[in-house]
Amino acid sequence: GAVVSQHPSWVICKSGTSVKIECRSLDFQATTMFWYRQFPKQSLMLMATSNEGSKATYEQGVEKDKFLINHASLTLSTLTVTSAHPEDSSFYICSARGTSFIHEQYFGPGTRLTVT
């Protein structure tokens, strides 16, 4: 159990375009979802926390107008990178936490974004 999927697994887009990444909890209801970014050879950087039906809470330094997060249901959260630039190229990972496990987060497989 506790499976989280992400789509797409990789995407290439041109500068100035927007990209949407989906995160789904497949076998549990995710009351809270998290979005992370990982730079090469570095730890995971939390970008934002979203609770179903509420606005996301962004970490310091993360532009909320650039990284739009929607958590419309208990099984789906989306991250939209708006007006993407090459510096947004990164590995984006989501995680989800459910009501039956208040501490453990289960992670998706990640999405590799390349902006050309």
Next chain:
Amino acid sequence: DQQVKQNSPSLSVQEGRISILNCDYTNSMFDYFLWYKKYPAEGPTFLISISSIKDKNEDGRFTVFLNKSAKHLSLHIVPSQPGDSAVYFCAASESKLIFGQGTTLQVKP
């Protein structure tokens, strides 16, 4: 300010031997800790966790030890297998997870 630290960036162990990965934390209010394993270009996989009311939790080849007075936890993998080669992250749980920097484990055949 790094609240969760993994001071060893890498560890190399022979197959069949014990791997010990260490983690220190600074906030004595942390009451739940987790270990994750991560392969390149994949999301982390939950391995094992421990509550601060315990000092040990075991699951198969994985055992986590918690020393609250030293604010230290460790993950023991025994016996180590080549498939265990990955980056291991410890994390403290608050409203969010606070990750250490990770330790790259290499298990040599």
